[in-house]
Amino acid sequence: MGCCASSDAANLENSGYSPLPGDPNRKALLSDRAAEPMAHDVEGRMSRASFQSADTVDLDHQSVRMIAVANFCLASSGKYVWQDSARSGMGRRSSKIFFLVNSGESENSSSPSRAARKAAARQKLIKKNEAADKYAAAILQIPLICPFTFHSEAEKKAFKQLILNLKHPYIAPVLDVGFGVVASNSIDLIVVRKFYPKGSLRDEIYGVDEPQASYSSKYPKAKKGTPLTAEKIRNYGRQILEAMVVLRKKGITCYNLSTSNVLIGYDEATKSPVAQISDIENSILCRPPPSSLDNLTLVHEQNVDVDVLHFGHMLFEMALGHRLTKSSPCQALLDSKYDGVNKEVVEVLALIFSCKPCSENADQNAARRTSIEDVMSMPLFCDVPVKETCSVIKLNHAAKKVIKVCMASIANCRSHRLAQFEASLSAGSRSSIPPLLVHVSSSSISTT
Secondary structure (H helix, E strand, O other), X not given: OOOOOOXXXXXXXXXXXXXXXXXXXXXXXXXXXXXXXXHHHHHHHXXXXXXXXXXXXXXXXXXXXXXXHHHHHXXXXXXXXXXXXXXXXOOOOOOOEEEEEEEOOOOOOOOOOHHHHHHXXXXXXXXXXXXXXXXXXEEEEOOOOOOOOOOOHHHHHXXXXXXXXXXXXXXXXXXXXXXXXXXXXXXXXXXXEEOOOOOEHHHHHOOOOOOOOOHHHHOOOOXXXXXXXXXXXXXXXXXXXXXXXXXXXXXXXXXXXXXXXXXXXXXXXXXXXXXXXXXXXXXHOOOOOOHXXXXXXXXXXXXXXXXXXXXXXXXXXXXXXXXXXXXXXXXXXXXXXXXXXXXXXXXXXXXXXXOOOHHHHHHHOOOOOEOHHHHHOOHHHHOOOOOOOOOOOOOOHHHHHHHHHHHHHHHHHHHHHHHHHHHHHHHOOHHHOOHHHOOOOHHHHOOO
C-alpha cells in the first residue's frame, strides 16, 4: 500500500478507522484505499464512493457508515461477504442502515482456534435454514442517553456477550456484533442476524412480498392491512409473551416492541411460522420508543407496564389490520360492539386499555399494575401450546451489569417523562408538554 500522509494516518488505517469529512488524513487514506485492490472489491468500492462524494454531507455520512460495515465484513476472514448497497429506508428510523451480506468460506489456517471451530459449527447449523447464506447486517447509532460509550474493549466485550447469549425459540438470534468507528468520538453498533424472507409481523399484516423494500413503500399511510386469523393471533401473541417473560426474568424490559420488531421465522419441528422478538439491543442501549407510540402509552403507564402497552398496540394491529392511533381503542370496540373482532381479543384489549388516564388515578398508585402474566392468563392465550425448552439464558457478571445500568437509566428517563406528562395534564396547557409530547392531542389523551 502507498505511503499515507503521516505515521498517525498509517496507525489509524491499521486500526480500521474510517475518516470523516474534514479529517486532514482523509484524502490520503481514501486515495490509497481506492488505489489498492481489495478482497471482493468491497472496501475499494465503498472508499471510492465516499471519496467522490466528499463535498456532499448527507451522502458522506452514509458512505462512512458503509465503510464501517465493509471493514467489518473484511475483518471477518471471509465469514461475511458484501452483497448489495445500503438500505437506509428499510426500517422506521432513517439513521439505521441495513445491508445484505452472504456467508463465505472461512480463510483461517489449517489449525483453527477454538473460537473459529465454534463459529464453523454455528455456520453449519445455520445452513440448515432456508435462508442460510443470507444475513441482514444493521448499523445503528448509539443513543446519547446510553450510559456506555463503548470506547473500551471491556464494554464492547460485555455488550457483545450479552447480545449473543439472548437465545430463545421466540427471540430472533443475533449471530454477530461489531463496532464501527464513524468519527473520532463516535462508535456505531453493527448487528448481524439471518435474513428473514417472510419479513416482520407488520409485513405479514400488510401483505408485503419484499420485506427488504423501503418502509414508506411497504406501509403507505393510505394503505390498510388485513387482520390476521384468530389462530395466528393466538399463536403469535403467546410466543411474543413468552419471550417477554424470559427477557423480564433477565431484567430486560422491551421499550421498542412493535410489529416491525417481531420477525416471522419457520419452525421445522411444527412446520409452522413462528414469531420472534427482534431488535432487543435497542432497549438495552436505552433507545426511546418512537414518539408516535410514546405519546400514546404515557397516558396508561402508571397502571400498566410499558411493554404490555406495546403488546396491546400490536394485538390491536393484528386484530384490525391497522395501527392504533389513539391512547385507547374506541369504547364501542371494548364493549364488543364491533363485528368480526374475536371476543377473546377484545377481552385482552379491555384488560390493557380500560384503565383511566394516569391523572385521574393519582390516588391509586398502590394498585397492582397490569402485567405480562395477567395477559398470558387470559382465555385467548392461556391454552396455546408453546415450544418447551430447557435452554437457559446464561449471562456473566459483566453482562448483568450492562443490563442493570442501562435499564436503570432508561427507567429513570421514563419516570421523568411521566412526571412531566402528569404535570402537563394538571396544568391543562400544551405549552408545558415536553417536546416529544407536542403531538398528543386532547382526543388522544381521553378514552373515546
